[in-house]
Amino acid sequence: MSSISIIGLGTMTRAIAARAVEGGNAVEVIGRDAAKAKDLAAELGGSATAGTFATTPVGDLVFLAVPYASAVPIVAQYGDALAGKVIIDITNTSNPDATGLVTPDDTSGAQEIAKAAPASAHVVKAFNTVFGHILAQGGPLDVLLAGDDMQAKTSVSTLIETLGLRPLDAGGLEVARWLEGAGLVMISLARHGVGNFNFSLGVDLVG
Amino acid sequence: MSSISIIGLGTMTRAIAARAVEGGNAVEVIGRDAAKAKDLAAELGGSATAGTFATTPVGDLVFLAVPYASAVPIVAQYGDALAGKVIIDITNTSNPDATGLVTPDDTSGAQEIAKAAPASAHVVKAFNTVFGHILAQGGPLDVLLAGDDMQAKTSVSTLIETLGLRPLDAGGLEVARWLEGAGLVMISLARHGVGNFNFSLGVDLVG
Numbered sequence: 001m002s003s004i005s006i007i008g009l010g011t012m013t014r015a016i017a018a019r020a021v022e023g024g025n026a027v028e029v030i031g032r033d034a035a036k037a038k039d040l041a042a043e044l045g046g047s048a049t050a051g052t053f054a055t056t057p058v059g060d061l062v063f064l065a066v067p068y069a070s071a072v073p074i075v076a077q078y079g080d081a082l083a084g085k086v087i088i089d090i091t092n093t094s095n096p097d098a099t100g101l102v103t104p105d106d107t108s109g110a111q112e113i114a115k116a117a118p119a120s121a122h123v124v125k126a127f128n129t130v131f132g133h134i135l136a137q138g139g140p141l142d143v144l145l146a147g148d149d150m151q152a153k154t155s156v157s158t159l160i161e162t163l164g165l166r167p168l169d170a171g172g173l174e175v176a177r178w179l180e181g182a183g184l185v186m187i188s189l190a191r192h193g194v195g196n197f198n199f200s201l202g203v204d205l206v207g
Numbered sequence: 208m209s210s211i212s213i214i215g216l217g218t219m220t221r222a223i224a225a226r227a228v229e230g231g232n233a234v235e236v237i238g239r240d241a242a243k244a245k246d247l248a249a250e251l252g253g254s255a256t257a258g259t260f261a262t263t264p265v266g267d268l269v270f271l272a273v274p275y276a277s278a279v280p281i282v283a284q285y286g287d288a289l290a291g292k293v294i295i296d297i298t299n300t301s302n303p304d305a306t307g308l309v310t311p312d313d314t315s316g317a318q319e320i321a322k323a324a325p326a327s328a329h330v331v332k333a334f335n336t337v338f339g340h341i342l343a344q345g346g347p348l349d350v351l352l353a354g355d356d357m358q359a360k361t362s363v364s365t366l367i368e369t370l371g372l373r374p375l376d377a378g379g380l381e382v383a384r385w386l387e388g389a390g391l392v393m394i395s396l397a398r399h400g401v402g403n404f405n406f407s408l409g410v411d412l413v414g
Contacts, residue, residue, distance in 0.1 A: 099381045105312035134413055141411070144392065171395040174306045178395075181388035185351065188378040188385075189410065199410040204348070205402045206341055 005057030008065030011132035023162030090127035110176035122152035142202030212264030215272030218339035228253040230369030297334035317383035329359035332383040349409030
């Protein structure tokens with residue numbers, strides 16, 4: 001069982017939180033709109049609670065489930081409230097055309113978030129190659145992840161398994177840029193007619 | 208039925224050529240070492256023939272199945288011999304560490320190949336997200352592709368289907384960089400223990 005907090009109150013939060021509650025984890029949902037967070041916690045039921053924005057999250061694992069443009073400012077605003085936490089960056093850094101990434105060439109959303117976070121926090125990129133509406137449907141999916149701290153990746157992988165999903169370690173945080181590129185590919189595939197948006201990226205084990 | 212030529216005599220060529228012969232396509236294999244190309248054609252049997260390096264390939268679809276470092280020089284050497292051809296770039300542009308790409312940030316291997324090719328040729332990125340040894344095993348796999356010319360992409364997709372594979376259109380050639388990044392992710396996943404290298408990237412259609 002993991003204790004998780006999710007900052008953001010959108011589609012991805014609903015999907016992750018619902019699976020996390022079902023998987024027996026302690027779940028805190030957090031948004032700037034406290035009333036909306038409270039409503040979502042009530043809707044989720046089970047272990048779900050509503051946290052207070054910009055104060056120390058309850059969970060050891062803290063999802064950043066907000067648009068990338070908000071993610072770095074939010075981490076900066078939290079400051080030491082994220083000390084020692086595992087920060088799970090699920091953001092999509094694709095431009096609106098799904099032809100390029102909004103981050104500079106020598107970095108990634110996850111690495112920018114790591115720069116803004118306390119030194120004692122560990123950032124893991126994950127879940128950005130899964131559509132929220134597919135995650136919400138239930139069923140097994142692959143979750144690609146990357147990060148520099150093995151213990152943090154193990155914690156995230158354990159959580160992912162309780163969500164009924166398969167964690168796949170793609171390497172260190174320098175690979176996050178290419179996972180973000182894979183998110184772009186996912187969006188571009190969907191826009192070019194693949195599966196009417198009803199698919200998930202992953203691997204087939206063969207041989 | 209397609210008529211294809213494959214430049215390069217390595218693992219990917221064997222795997223693609225074997226499937227292409229089995230799928231009823233006309234297949235020409237080409238290498239600098241003419242004797243080796245002849246041996247491979249004989250081994251492949253069926254429709255397979257050996258072509259002559261740096262002369263006009265027989266196939267309408269021409270695979271560049273060589274290391275990326277050789278690909279642009281070879282296209283330049285071929286020059287007008289590739290006029291009007293569909294060039295299928297299957298190269299992997301990952302650095303040896305699988306942490307970054309060897310191409311500059313504002314381009315991709317496929318785009319560099321397009322710059323070196325005759326204006327009447329069309330470049331399609333494909334097959335770089337599939338391991339050669341997995342392709343050689345047989346069985347259905349996903350082949351992600353990108354290119355700017357719809358007719359060229361349709362020709363490549365038709366060929367891919369005769370190989371018993373599923374073509375997935377990821378968009379225009381500007382997405383090639385991110386397909387090349389997905390190739391990097393594939394290599395990095397394998398090095399981090401996923402499936403003991405026995406897997407293939409792709410999509411699961413759901414919902």
